[in-house]
Amino acid sequence: MRFVLRRLGFFVITLWAAITLNFLIPRLMPGNPAQAMMGQYRGRINPQAIHALEIAFGVNNHQSLLSSYFTYLGNVFRGRFGISLTFFPDQVTHEVLQALPWTLALVGVTTILAFALGTLIGLLAAWRRGGTLDSLMPPIFVITSSFPYFWLAMLAIWLFSIRFHWLPSSNGYSITDNVGWTWTFAYDAFKHALLPAMTILVTSIGAWILTMRNNTITVLTEDYVRMARAKGLRPWRIMWTYAGRNAILPNLTGFAMSLGFVVAGAILVEFVFNYPGVGWMFLHSVESEDYALMQGLFLLITVTVLTAILAADVATVILDPRTRDER
């Protein structure tokens, strides 16, 4: 219990630090959003409009840094991140909530899938070390993981959509679709997610397989495994509850971290496949100096990563009795 409480305290302090940094960093960058927007237009509107834009964005509103910090804190706790400059005049919260489901569905599901599959393959491969599975799967996926992502994605697009026309090459759904909870739309969205999901899976699964395999091999040499064998337990049970349960511990924290980073989206994936998620939104907010959107996204990521780590810590306490340091 004390362990969990200590973790909770740590969580709160980190969160505060993150929120404060989140406030400061964008304000240290040069330029102002009105100029950024003029730049985006590359001469398509009257140059005089810079003044109109400065008024619209409230540039030079002469608020002191300290007072804007407290306004910011108050708004953060009410879930208000203000008006986005990229999606002017839309609310940041609204924009992020629109993009988030796409990223959660695509990157979230594939991350969980990659972890589950990778762990399973790693465990089985280690269990039958030198067997067919062990000599086949880890090498293949380690090789695919080391491909540069964009190259693999381009190859997949060329092969599966341009050459064979099996799967759509971009977007989250067909542009002629009516967005809604219908089977046709769900099927269409699924088809559009297949190619990006496959490429993420292929490039991320290798790491899980390798670490799980190596952890399991180390665990298998432990005395308690030998003891279990000596007791005559079923191999199946030894693999799961003796070897697997212990070998998965280090992987768990890694998994929690990557779950947290799901909300950051997969910038490259969303860029290559033109996917309407938060990944490219993140990139775009930095490029166009959209303080409000940047802060909203940074905070979202920080909170999710911290929560995920906290959850992983709790899970470790449950799985591993050694961490329950109650006296």
Place this chain on the structure above:
Amino acid sequence: MRRALLVLLLAGVAATVWTAVGSGAGAHRSAAAHRSAGGTSVTISNEQGATWTCGYNPFNASLIDWSFGPIYESLVFVDELKSGAATPWLASKYAWSNHNKTITFTIRPGVKWSDGKPLTAADVLYTFQLIKKYKALDLQAVWAVLKSVTRNGSKVTFKFKTAAVPYFYYVAGQTPIVPQHIWKSVKNPVTYKDSHPVGSGPFTFASCSPQVMKYVKNGHYWQHGLPKIDTVYYPAYTSNDPANQDLASGAAQWGSQFIPSIDRFYLSKSKDNHYWFPPVSNVSVFINLKNPILKDVAIRRAMAYAIDRSRVSQIGEYGYEPAANQTGIVTPTFKSWLNKGLAKKFSYNPTKAKQILTKAGYKMKGGVFQTKNGKSLSFTMINIGGYSDWVASAQIVQQELKAVGIKVTASNLSSTTFDADAYAGKFDLMYSGNEAGGPAPYYELRQELYSKNSAPIGKTASSNWERYYNKKVDSLIEAYAATTSSAKQHSIVDQLQAAMVRDVPIIPITEGVDWYQYNTKSIAGWVTQKNPFAKPAAYEVPDWGVMLLHLRPKG
């Protein structure tokens, strides 16, 4: 050996399964078929690097592109590619009076908003009062020159502070008219999204998601029988490759973006694929005239001789953007304005460049010229690092200046930093094509040369970034505003060209173009070089609405 065989076998099985699954799923294409259930449609591919906000407020700089043209219309349509030829639109006629200080528009009868209510002169008056009340809405800064707007029956009269002929383009051609009965209940028009716009244009809002905007035909449209296209799809592209891919495959029929090696990646894909890149404004080297060394016109002249503009065009811009000339007149778009004698000056001649510098008293030392005080002619040229074509072009400029003994260091900045530096005048040299152009060469020249568009170093200059101050040029620019006579306007532009050649305040290098690709397989009526009835890029407002009006199903 056995293991290798197994690998091969497994791979084979996997491939077979894939084939089965793939063909079973059906080979649907991601983008729209041209003829959907609702009739003819056109799909636009205009990469914005962003998803849609689903707002249509035409007074919002980031939303105006999605509504001004097809949904909201202007009083008059001004065709920039035909030297500003004006077509009466929501106004059926107009007349200047009081020494070109007053203009009166007669509003066209029988025009209806898409909700069926009539459009009247009161709506026009309301629109201009709205952008007067909220300065942030006045994107064309029309109230900087307007004195008053009044209505009398179906007539709306605009009074200007001074003679204001060029402002016709902004007031009549670039200001969207909105319905009073909708907008009067809007609490804050600055932050208003206008997600279900009611306009007078040929199309209305059908649906929108961050990924695609859909427009359908307006049943109440005042030009009877038009439009001939039923649906417009405008998908969002966050990067260039998918956008180019959709164009090449014909999934999108109207493109407005840069395609590298366009002959191979686009033209060769179908005989129905075409493109045309009409030049609209210059991409130039801006020279900071407040710099103590660059103040000397001899250096600027030497630079103008030293740069091989056609080489920059060929290598830096794939030949898509033609070479510019020192007069600042974009050709062939504005060729009737060009003074051919002046345009020939400063054609590439590096030897002459060196001669000029030597004659002006600069001494070559170690390959670089020096001033009498021993300062090297060494400058920094700022550029936008994200525009790969500008980076390549700037590199060639840099090499060529080096060849005549002027050292230039490139500084590739983020567009935000670049703009901040440009506006504040914090640069020696600047590679930029951010001027807006207009329906005649005068508009760009005024942006570049008029002292009222400038500001002291450190203060925001709206477009005269090189800080050029010349009283004679200012009075020429003001004189143009007072005349509707084409002969007088030509004579003034001629003198402005002379100033460009005499003072070399900036060096035009290439001519920025409108990016435009189109597919004629099932749709006809596109803008062509022979019939330039509107600027053809989908990002041109309100021109893209006019383009959509002309499109029709083929056969």
